[in-house]
Amino acid sequence: MKVIDKLAWLEIQGGKVLSTRSKGRTKYYIPGGKREAGESDLEALAREIREELNVDLVEDTIRFAGVFQAQADSHPHGIQVRMTCYEAGFKGTISPSAEIGEVVWLTYRDRSLVSPVDQLIFDWLKKKKQIH
Template sequence: MNPIIDKIAWLHLHDGQVLSTRSHGKDRYYFPGGKREAGETDAETLLREIEEELTVALDPASLQYVGTFEAPAHGHPAGVLVRMTCYYARYTGTLQPAAEIAEVLWLTYRHRAQVSAVDQLIFDWLQEQGMLAE
């Protein structure tokens, strides 16, 4: 069985664009979110990670499960997979990079080659749903 990195991600779309981030020292963009800490639920993980990374508060009552996607993990040995469980949610505050995040930006489907493999699967899904602009 392949090792799996368990991540929770926030999908936030606006005008056919999806919110993405780039961490310091990384060359790919990733959806905001992160790894679960011991004993955390999906919601606890997502609320903590988004506040740490983007300085905004997600509304727990607005969390809506989108889907779970798996792909090879970027920057890890062959055979390591990332399982990304994605949610929509409303937020309050002003989006700004914090912690390990160097950049916050809005992407469209034309940026697909610049994101990780699992994010590419999500880009494809969003495109199929008519939610992501070219």
């Protein structure tokens, strides 16, 4: 089984989770991405969030939240994505970069609009009463 290893930033405000939609895609994704060679989780996550949303994560607030794995969206059956999630404060104003088509705040009712691994994360956040 092939596993795509990714990182994600969980930003929750008012019972809603921050999500993005890349240009040309239909599903929403929790922001984040893949490591580049030699990067730690925190270095990669900070870089990806800066590239996607034009904000800086506050390093001393970054904390591990959980790991989730499911079928990778838009990939052949059997290819999984493993999402390692972190929570963190940030500096700046969230605004989409050139690759991001839309930034939204989603509730549990929007679960069908996100990728399979994000659906697991939504379930976990709902169980913890962090999203409505």
